[in-house]
Every structure is written in structure tokens, then in C-alpha cells.
Amino acid sequence: MITLHHVEQTRSMRTLWLLHELEVPFEVSIHAFDKSLRDPGYLAISPAGRVPSLEIDGERMFETGAIAEYLCERFSPDRLGRMPGAPDRMAWLVWIHFAETVSQHCAALTQQHVALRDDSMRSPIVMKLEAARLIKCYDAIEARLGGGILSQDYLLMSGFTAADVNVGQAVYMAQHFAKLDNHPNVAAWYARITDREAFQLSLPKDVPLFDRTFYDPWPVE
Template sequence: MQDELVFYTNPMSRGRIVRWMLEELGQPYRTEVVAFGPEMKAAGYLAINPMGKVPAIRHGDTVVTEAAAICAYLADAFPQAGLAPPAGDRLRGAYYRWLFFGAGPLEAASVNKALGVEVPPERKGMVGYGSMEDVVGTLDAALSSANHLVGDRFTAADLYVGAQLGWLMQFGVMEKRPAFERFVASLSARPAAVRARGIDDALLPPKA
């Protein structure tokens, strides 16, 4: 029997990235919605993720947390979906680069900006991302010259970075550069992305 794939999420979280990834796979999965607050910090869920946060997946006996790691794991667990360069392909280098760029410099710089944390110029060398300007410039250069981050086709690296960019621009954390808007618009129109948004939107609590 195929190992069951269980997805732990909340529609108001980074779980939306993983939902999109799961829809791209086209594999059956079961969703467990975990409420923020006591439920997410309860012993039952802490056994899945001791950090007490979502998203997480359980694939048979394997548990994976952290959105970028989940995307990387799923791409390799279901290679037929074609969401990662095959093992041994030299494009794996670029693939890992951009996945970790999204999970590292892009995430850290954006969170600091959103919180109003400014790194003094003389301390720039102490932070992994350097400055927000460095992060934006690096990503802009990559997306201004290509439609995808890895080779000439869509991968989980595009999905992860594109999902972050869309969210950051929506909330004004990232400036809306033409290359970013073009990239996000193209990815957002993918059928799996549309399905994922519909599923998660339906799980949102009703507006007061």
C-alpha cells in the first residue's frame, strides 16, 4: 500500500505554499487543519512539529517541516511530477541555490524589513543576506533575464520563491518590480496554483 500523505496546515499560514506544491504533484493527500493557539501547541501536534507551527507533512513514517524542505522532499519523493532536476543533473546546483535563497536571504531580509529592523551599514557583513537591496537586486537580475530560476522549466524553486514574492508584494514588503510582477503573474495562473488558492480560501473563517 502506498504511504499515506498527510498535510498539516492553516489557511492563514505558509501552508499555502505547500498546498500549491501538493496540487502540482497530483497525488492524493489528506489535510489536517490545525488552529493557531492551544491546538497548535498541544502535545498531539507537537509530536509532529516540536516548533508548534505549520506547515508540516507526514509521508508514511517520514515527517518533514519547513516549507522549503517540504517542497524539496516532495519533488524528490514524486519525481514523475518533474518539479526538480533529476539526481545527477548539474541543474540541481541552481535548484538548491534558489530554494535556499528563498528560505534564507529572502525570508530573513523580508521579515526584518516588515519588523522595521535595520542592519547598520557597518554590520552588513554579519548578516547572511547583506542588505535588502542586495537581495532584491540579485533576484531582479535573475528574473529579468529568464522566465524560470532553474533552466527553462518550472520547478519547486520557482514555486517557493514565487509564492513568497507574491505575498511580499501584496503586503508592501517587497517593491513591485516588473520582473517580479511578471514572474508571479505567470506562476499564479498555473492550474495547480488556482486550485490551491480555492481550497485554502474555502477554509478561511467567515468574515465578520
């Protein structure tokens, strides 16, 4: 049996999306984004008190990249995964883990926009720099999808994979802070992958993660 420990509007959404794509039986244990993640019982599953964590056949996993690699290797080696020896294995690994490059900037911006309650604690310089770094990430995805003569529908020429899931979820969060207006290939790709039923099933269904709204996305020049 598979149990996903999940907090809505966090990185664990990408594991939830992937599980829906895999169409394997699983359960979801939804947690609040609060100090309960530091309870000894949960720390026994995820030592850093983070999500996602996965319980599977008596074993425990954490870290989204590792989880994606394992689940694809076990349940979908040729459709959502690319195993050793596959021509695009290298690209698959690169883009599976590029999601964390995007997400680290989202995390910094979430802190600045939302977690810091007093406006005097925020840094406009940090907010602008991190938003600019997100734009650089969009540039990389735009180029991958075909900024020149050639274009492709997904991050791999061979089709939709878990790489699109991981990076797609990161871009889902990133759009709170930086828009896709100047990245038409990314916008088209994002619309394509988020039209999938598995993505729709992974969207938040309960209360928002934060009790305050985000500031407007930073206008990066």
C-alpha cells in the first residue's frame, strides 16, 4: 500500500499528481502546514519534518526527485520514466530535478510575500532578485521547448513524462510570483499539461494554505 503525506499548495502536490498519472492505488494523509509536522510521529517518517513523504510497502521515502525516480522505475519505466539505457535518460533526470531549481526560488518568495507578517521585515531587493531568477528558469524551459526553429510539446521529445509533472507543479507555484507573458512556449506547454485529468485531481480542495493573499507578481524588466 502507498500512503502520501501531503500539504496542499506545496511540493507534495507534484507527487500527488504523479500518483494520479500512474493510476496506482494510494491513500493521502493531508497535514496542516504548521508545527504538527514536527511531531515525533511524523518525524519518524520524514526526519526534517517536510512533505512529501511516502510510505510504501513498509518503507519510507522523502524528497520529490527521489520519489519520482522510484515510482517511475517501479510502475512506469517506459511511459512516465526513462530507465538507464534509454536515449533520453539523461534529459529526463535533468528535468526531473530542475523542478527544485524553480521551487527554491518559489520558497524564498513565499517567505517574503506571505510568511513574513510584518511588512518591515520584507526585502524588496530579495523579492525582485528571486522573481528575476524565476524568469531565468522560464527562459531555460522556453529554450528547451523550442525557442528557435524546432519545437516540442513536452520537455522530452519522446513525450509526456514525470519530468513534465515535476517542473509543471513548480511552474504552477511560480506563477504566484512571475507571469508567463513573455514565454509563449512555456505558456502553451503549461496549458497542455494542466489540462490533464491527473493534474486537476491534484489541485487543492480544502482551505488555502495561507490566510493572506499574495502580492502581485513582480514586474521583471
